[in-house]
Amino acid sequence: MTLDEKIGQMTQIRHFDEDAEKAITNKLIGSIIHTDGPAPGEDAKAWQGKFTELQKLALSTRLGIPLLFGVDAVHGQNTYNGATIFPHNIGLGATRNAELVEQIAEITAIESQATGFNWVFSPCVAIPYNEKWGRVYEAFAEDVELTANLTKASVQGHQGDLSKSNTVMATAKHYIGDGATDYGIEGGKTSLSELEISEQLMKPYSEAVKAGVGSVMASFNKVSDIPMHAHKRLITDSLKIGMGFDGIMVSDWKGYSKYGENAIIDAGIDMVMAVDGDMDDFHIGIKRGLENDSISIDRINDAVKRILRQKYRLGLFNNPFPDTTLVSKIGIKAHRDVARQAVRESMVLLKNNNQTLPLSKDLKKIVVVGEHADNAGLQSGGWTIAWQGVTENYDGATTILDGFKQQTNTEIIYDETALEQHPDADVAVIVIGETPYAEFFGDIGGEMDRYQLTLTEAHQNYINHYKNQGVKVVVILISGRPLVTTQQIEQSDAFVAAWLPGSEGHGIAEVLFGDYNFKGTLPHSWPKNEEDFEGLFGPNFWDNSIEPLFEYGFGLNY
Structure with a gap:
């Protein structure tokens, strides 16, 4: 592969970005994301049609490498009007029913594929330490064991036999400490030590990796004053080497420009959400990084291998297009x-x-x-x-x-x-x-x-x-x-x-x-x-000085 082809595989853009179609053929883009903004079409058939046309553009390039299509389907295929919308994860945590969570993930995979996607940014496996955090509902529970159990079920449900048309690649997010920031501030500072993080927050990721999760998304917070996107010890040493994670480490929104540019690639980010003007800066910056030795070609090759490996596991080289029969489901x-x-x-x-x-x-x-x-x-x-x-x-x-x-x-x-x-x-x-x-x-x-x-x-x-x-x-x-x-x-x-x-x-x-x-x-x-x-972490996990109105696990019945 040429350097441009490799960098292209490491790039994710929105389908509605200006010149997105041209970027697929000229910049050799590896992935498309659908998020807040213009819908791909009026109905699921049109959504599939739009993504099929973009896939054909990717297949027309020299190497014909198929695209990954990603979406934040966090409680069903929630971006599609008419999909089945499940309770948010906090509600699923209240069920404590791993079999049900797996079944929900299977249905989410079917309805995501039915709208043209082969990759979902779910499940969120955070451990919320404070109700002030705006994403508490995206996580299953304050308890690490319950979260780990439901994480495993969710990954298995989404991915199943990855090569089949009714499954999708799952994403464990946001790695790591996103729910444990001081005062519950989104993207804030996580004051826990790396040992505390390992003991209190890591198990859901370990279970996700054991279950074969295809991707992990980096989080917006800092650990030890280092942005998680650029935290090489936690991304490369702990996750990739320590746990044996062989999938795609994907950035969050505009991760390249927000968190240190080439430092995030060196730390272990494999694919970049190059949105809102990031794409050109990313492509130019990574080439400069290779020239000045701030990034090694081995790191680039590793990232691309991980991306291609997941595309092969998804069966995209044999069947790159969405299954039209799923629309009716x-x-x-x-x-x-x-x-x-x-x-x-x-x-x-x-x-x-x-x-x-x-x-x-x-x-x-x-x-x-x-x-x-x-x-x-x-x-x-x-x-x-x-x-x-x-x-x-x-x-x-x-x-x-x-x-x-x-x-x-x-x-x-x-x-x-x-x-x-x-x-x-x-x-x-x-x-x-x-x-x-x-x-x-x-x-x-x-x-x-x-x-x-x-x-x-x-x-x-x-x-x-x-x-x-x-x-x-x-x-x-x-x-x-x-x-x-x-x-x-x-x-x-x-x-x-x-x-x-x-x-x-x-x-x-x-x-x-x-x-x-x-x-x-x-x-x-x-x-x-x-x-x-009023304290840093609120009442609901490890600050035992605060007495709750109802303890974790409380619930009456008839």
Whole structure:
């Protein structure tokens, strides 16, 4: 291979970047990413068609090396409107069901391939140490053993027999310490020593490597004041040599320009997300690095071997195009049934006074309250259709209110913003929580201070409104992390942590009406008050000086 061909293989660009098609043939690009921005087409068939045309361009080059197509499918193929959207990982952690997690990953692989992708940037295997971190919901749990167990299941489910058309290459991310930064700041400093990191955070990656994970993504944080992208001891010595990882080490967004340019290649990054103007700088910089000996040709050759190895394992040299027969499997009932099972098993019952739950199907009148009750976007969180999520319904989804109406012939009243008087109601089911966010937009400790760790005043008033009418109150909390809800739990007759359930809201009603029992247990300890967040790391892992309201693993049932 020529040097340009090698550097091209190490480059990932967006399909909608200006001159992307020309770059595939002239710059000999190795991978395409789909992310927030213009969709590849109007439907899955068009998405496949777009990627097929780009693949043909790659195959027309001198060596005809096929492209990898990557996507952030973190709870289903969540970039496609109409796909099955599963509970976010925090909810899957609450299920503690590795077999279910593997099945979900298998379905995600099918629906990702159905939209043209052979590589997903999932699972996130972080250990969150602080609820201030904006990505808590992307991780399974605060517990390393549970996270390692579910990581293994997720990798196996995504990858299966990698050469088959219904599987994809998985990515363990973000390596390492992303959830354990001081104050929970996205991309901040991880103060843990390398020994503590090894003992407390490394096992999920070890399990992922044992399971044959095809790629690992570097994280935005620093360890020992070194950006993880440029941390050679942890990337090359610990991961590649120590664990025997032989897959692709991929950068995160604009990793080349953000974290030391050629230093990240020398540290062990094999493929670079060369987006937002990074591509030319990367190509020029790496050639200069070879000229001045800051990068060795052996390091370049190693990176390219790793990329080609995974393309061979995926069977792309024999079958580079997506399977058109998979399009009909997107969002099918069998997939949604699994997602609904995940919703049912993820819910955690924190309070149930006087057997308020399960609700009788013979009640005369139920009031369902709150905008989250009838909005699939709000119930699904970030990384749903768009990067930051959406605040409206999307194709194929069932809202929580839909589920209530399907579950009983009882009179169901929807009082969206708690303005009505219904003192004769048997119960008010109040659905409240966070609005969607992703990454640093949900980062309490960073510059983007948009979110709080308590309920809003408006949502508190929803509860007050019905308590003042003397109506029994059941609270369903929709959130990507435990919130400080001590007062609201005290006020309620029953309180349910439903996390971010995804597209199948009906699963919530099935449990509340007693068709199924509660199975979920807390994947994170539950904070008691806001003062718990004043320290570096918050209440929920290794700072034993803080007493939580509910311990890790707590959960009631009928």
